[in-house]
Structures are given as C-alpha cells and as structure tokens.
Amino acid sequence: MAWRVSPNVKVSRKPYPGAPRSEETVYPPGSLLPFEPPPWLVASGRVERVADAPGPPPPAPASEKEE
Amino acid sequence: MAKTHGRQAVVLFDQYDLSAWLTSYEGADDVDIPDTSCIGGSTARRYEVVGLRGGTMSLSGHYDPAAGASQAVLNAAFAQAAARVVSAFPQGDTIGLPADLMSARETSLSAGTPVDGVASISAQAVGDGGKEFGVSLHSRAAAVTTSGDSASVDQLAQSANGGVGHIHCTVAAADTIDVDIEDSADDETFATLITFAQITTTAAAERVEVTGTVEQYVRETHALGVSGPYTYAVAFARR
Numbered sequence: 001m002a003w004r005v006s007p008n009v010k011v012s013r014k015p016y017p018g019a020p021r022s023e024e025t026v027y028p029p030g031s032l033l034p035f036e037p038p039p040w041l042v043a044s045g046r047v048e049r050v051a052d053a054p055g056p057p058p059p060a061p062a063s064e065k066e067e
Numbered sequence: 068m069a070k071t072h073g074r075q076a077v078v079l080f081d082q083y084d085l086s087a088w089l090t091s092y093e094g095a096d097d098v099d100i101p102d103t104s105c106i107g108g109s110t111a112r113r114y115e116v117v118g119l120r121g122g123t124m125s126l127s128g129h130y131d132p133a134a135g136a137s138q139a140v141l142n143a144a145f146a147q148a149a150a151r152v153v154s155a156f157p158q159g160d161t162i163g164l165p166a167d168l169m170s171a172r173e174t175s176l177s178a179g180t181p182v183d184g185v186a187s188i189s190a191q192a193v194g195d196g197g198k199e200f201g202v203s204l205h206s207r208a209a210a211v212t213t214s215g216d217s218a219s220v221d222q223l224a225q226s227a228n229g230g231v232g233h234i235h236c237t238v239a240a241a242d243t244i245d246v247d248i249e250d251s252a253d254d255e256t257f258a259t260l261i262t263f264a265q266i267t268t269t270a271a272a273e274r275v276e277v278t279g280t281v282e283q284y285v286r287e288t289h290a291l292g293v294s295g296p297y298t299y300a301v302a303f304a305r306r
Contacts, residue, residue: 009259010247012216012288017255021216040225040252040282046259 002050003033009046011037077156077207078126079235079300080140082270084207088137088188089128092155094167096122096197122197124153124169127189130178141190144173150195152272154233154302160203163220166302168199168233170274199231201304204248204287207237210296211244216288217301219254228306229278232261236299239270243292248303250282257286266297281305 005011011027013035027033037047077086099118104111132138144151150170158164171192180186205217232248245265249257261275287301 008262010249010288011259012249012257014255019255024216038253038256041256041258044258044280044282 003037003042003047004050005029005031005033006046006048011041011047071158073157075157075159077160077300079154079156079160079207079233079237079272080126080144081151081153081272082235082237083135083140084235084237085126085128085137085140088131089126091125091127092157093125094122094155094169094198095125096120098197120197122169122194124155124167124171124192124194124198125189126192127187130180130186130188137188138178141173141176141188144192145176145190146174147172150274151192152233152235152274153192154235154300156203156300156302160206160208160300160302162203162206162218164203166201166203166233166304168201168231168274168302168304169194169197171195199304199306201231201302202285203300204232204285204303205246205289205299205301207235207298207300210238210298211289211291212294212296214290216249216257217286219251219257219284219286221254221284222305223283225252225283226281226305227279229276230260230281230303230305231274231276232263232304233272233274233302234263234266234299235272235301236266236270236297238296238298239266239268240295240297241268242295242297243267244295244297244299245290246299246301247288248301249286249288251284251286252282254284257284257288260285261303266299 103115155167175191178188248261250260251257
C-alpha cells in the first residue's frame with residue numbers, strides 16, 4: 001500500500017532530525033509519499049491510503065486444445 | 068522571569084500596523100459566572116456553572132487622519148457589522164512570543180485635542196468570544212523575498228480542540244504569496260493545518276479557524292510567485 005497527500009494539504013519532511021529547512025522535501029497535494037507516514041499524520045486524515053499501482057496483467061489462460 | 072516594556076508591543080488591526088500611533092493597548096477577558104444559589108443554602112453559590120466568555124481590546128494613541136493611520140483606520144472600522152481581525156503582541160511579534168487574537172467589532176471611538184498636548188484617539192473593540200491566547204509564527208519586521216518556512220514553535224503538547232490563525236499582510240507586492248500554518252508531532256514531518264487565501268497586490272488580513280487535533284509543533288510556511296516582497300505577521304492560538 002502507498003500513501004497519497006490529501007487535497008489542500010502539503011507535507012514537508014526533514015531528511016534527518018534537526019536538518020535545516022533548506023533540506024526539507026515538500027510533497028504537494030495529491031503526490032505519493034515515498035516513505036511510511038508517521039501514525040499521527042495518518043490519524044489526522046491528511047494522507048490517504050491508496051492501492052499500489054497495478055502490475056502487469058496476468059498471462060492469458062492457455063487456450064484449450066481444439067478437438 | 069522576564070519583564071516586558073510596553074514599547075515592545077505590536078498591534079495589528081486588519082492589514083494595518085497601528086503600533087506607530089498607539090501609546091497603549093489593553094486586552095481584557097471576562098466570563099459570566101451565574102448565581103446558582105438555592106433555597107436551603109446559607110451562602111451565595113456561583114462556582115457550579117461557568118457561562119459565556121467575552122473580551123475587549125482598548126487602544127489609545129496619537130491622532131492621525133492620514134490613509135492607513137490611526138484615525139482613518141479606527142474611524143472606518145467603527146460600528147461596522149463585519150468583524151475585524153486584531154492581533155496584539157505584548158512583547159513584540161518575534162516568532163514564539165505571545166499573541167492575543169480577537170475577531171472584534173469596534174464599539175467606541177473618541178478623539179481629543181488638548182491645548183497643551185498631542186491630539187489623541189482611543190477606541191474599544193468587543194470580541195466574538197474572548198481573546199485567544201497564542202503565539203507569533205511570523206514577524207512583520209522583515210519583508211519576505213524568498214519562499215520557505217519559519218522556525219517551528221514547540222507548544223509542548225498536542226491539543227484536541229482546534230485553533231485559530233491570523234495573518235496581517237501590511238505591505239503587498241506585484242506578486243502572489245500563499246501562506247499556510249503547519250503542525251507536526253515530531254518537528255520533522257509537517258503537514259498543512261491552515262491555508263490562508265492567496266494575497267496578491269493588496270494588503271489584507273484574514274482569520275481562519277480549524278477544529279480537531281493540533282500537534283505539538285506549529286510553524287508558518289510561505290510560497291511566493293516570484294520574489295515579493297511581502298511584509299506580514301502570522302499568529303496562531305490553540306483552543
């Protein structure tokens with residue numbers, strides 16, 4: 001499962017504790033988060049859980065042998 | 068214990084910085100404590116029910132009728148139905164310092180011209196509810212010319228009853244600026260809590276209220292269209 005930033009919300013994240021603000025990464029509304037959001041952010045409803053992108057279609061079933 | 072001199076105060080009234088004209092700001096809160104005495108009792112009882120909160124802000128200072136100055140601003144606001152966005156910073160508006168926030172309507176205005184003194188003006192505004200006790204998240208002391216965010220303020224604990232944010236843009240530019248208030252539980256990951264309306268070429272003020280959980284850390288963030296410059300203050304109060 002992946003997490004998407006909700007509409008009208010922006011998420012910013014420091015790469016490590018105490019990092020300068022210039023090193024923050026900003027995720028605009030609707031973007032997918034490349035990290036697991038902290039529980040408080042999930043609980044606030046400002047990120048939404050979305051299904052992973054679909055993989056390749058399953059192989060077509062083998063055709064039955066014609067008689 | 069840090070004492071404060073009154074000269075450090077900042078008072079913002081909508082998009083106007085009245086600090087340069089004011090000589091005094093006084094904020095007052097009150098609450099109704101109804102009488103709950105009953106037959107059989109021997110003393111008056113008032114402590115069982117806490118009633119409605121209210122608040123006032125009293126401003127006094129020098130009279131100046133110029134556009135954007137004390138008399139012009141306070142005269143325009145007098146007896147208006149629309150509430151004004153008022154923020155007062157008793158110790159100045161440096162980030163983290165206390166702020167009084169109020170949605171207020173001006174109910175009295177007076178001016179005087181003493182023969183041996185400076186012409187004066189005073190006004191009183193009555194709030195929708197009491198004052199909200201908050202903090203400064205952005206100072207109007209320096210104009211903003213680059214996008215970014217301000218230092219976070221650690222308010223020590225999460226709260227559950229929402230809050231209110233004020234923005235006072237006193238000097239606008241031929242540009243755009245979008246200002247948000249963000250919160251965080253860990254001071255590392257922040258998310259939008261309040262979004263103010265975009266400000267363009269006209270100075271403006273806005274009050275936005277939110278409900279629900281507010282995390283421990285709060286800060287202001289801004290995005291410029293190009294390079295501003297914009298001069299503005301932001302304050303936030305939890306409930």
